[in-house]
């Protein structure tokens with residue numbers, strides 16, 4: 001059975017375009033496009049049979065279905081032929097019960113979905129595999145695409161660079177100068193991307209890359225390109241799959257450009273349409289107080305939206321004042337009984353450090369999600385017996401600077417509560433022993 005997907009205008013004007021067309025916005029009304037699937041055709045297979053098929057493929061080696069994105073190919077991007085898939089075996093990230101952290105935070109059933117345990121260290125791989133595969137497909141069909149470009153707060157460029165390097169396609173990444181971590185900067189450099197460091201912020205890079213791509217044969221890889229959303233939406237399918245096809249009560253996700261929260265919702269809607277699930281979770285989107293345009297809009301019941309000038313935040317991947325996917329995100333939040341919360345620098349850094357003390361190793365964005373959870377539990381908006389999933393978006397090793405400066409008490413506006421510094425000692429048995437027994441009582445206690 002051949003499945004097919006297409007771009008469709010998200011504004012309701014219903015214009016359609018082929019997925020192998022170089023297009024990001026509706027030609028008629030200028031709105032963002034969405035990838036649509038033939039749901040009737042997907043329903044030819046029963047929900048039970050889909051679950052069995054997806055489970056059979058999950059993390060096996062049959063190309064390209066072992067990848068948790070391509071294992072769901074019919075629901076993601078059936079239009080790419082298997083030979084043109086550019087995959088690094090994405091998805092399949094661990095989902096675990098954070099028992100100790102949950103207890104400390106006053107909830108009974110807290111789970112962490114470690115999307116940062118990924119090829120390039122963030123969830124961005126899930127979407128980039130789809131986008132770069134479609135580019136390879138278009139090139140193989142004879143379309144002239146000279147390269148693929150993106151603006152990035154760090155992780156998108158790392159993913160684009162890796163997938164393009166794997167496919168041998170030129171990648172061009174636009175980074176705001178001095179606003180990404182060293183680890184994030186070294187990734188595109190190592191993968192051979194043309195790395196442009198612009199003296200502006202993310203929103204400034206975005207403006208230029210849009211112009212470059214609209215006037216030249218360079219393909220735009222930012223999340224206004226809805227192919228990426230298709231890959232990213234597999235996080236919801238995968239997580240339900242990991243819960244043996246049960247839906248959790250609440251999912252908390254940090255949001256910047258708001259592609260990921262839109263993708264999360266889209267995955268659940270698809271599963272419900274096909275009949276794989278029959279209820280929806282509540283979705284909580286969280287922002288740093290320094291870059292909180294969605295939160296501001298939420299406070300006004302989403303009646304209006306105003307972009308803000310994003311201030312510098314430790315949660316650098318969500319330092320975005322004018323999110324591209326704002327309309328999609330608001331639509332999803334309304335459908336999913338959504339909540340938006342914010343976290344200050346102090347709250348996010350301490351939440352990340354507290355979680356680290358229970359065995360995690362969190363990026364600052366996951367810190368934002370954890371801080372928001374704490375606040376929402378205190379306000380009783382999240383109940384202590386609900387099953388809660390935190391979407392951890394990147395690997396902590398990408399943000400070692402943040403962690404070192406936390407423990408050295410060098411972060412602005414942060415009063416660190418969980419400092420743990422190395423103890424310098426002479427190499428002498430008695431001194432070492434004395435120190436151990438002086439400190440032992442406090443080690444791993446909270």
Ligand SMILES: *Cc1c(COP(=O)(O)O)cnc(C)c1O
Pocket residue numbers: 122123124155156223254255256257258259260261317318363365393394
């Ligand atoms: C991209 C990113 C986000 C934000 O996702 P959006 O789709 O822009 O809302 C959050 N955390 C990390 C680590 C990211 O790389």
Ligand SMILES: [Zn+2]
Pocket residue numbers: 009010011013014015026027028029030031
């Ligand atoms: Zn339109």
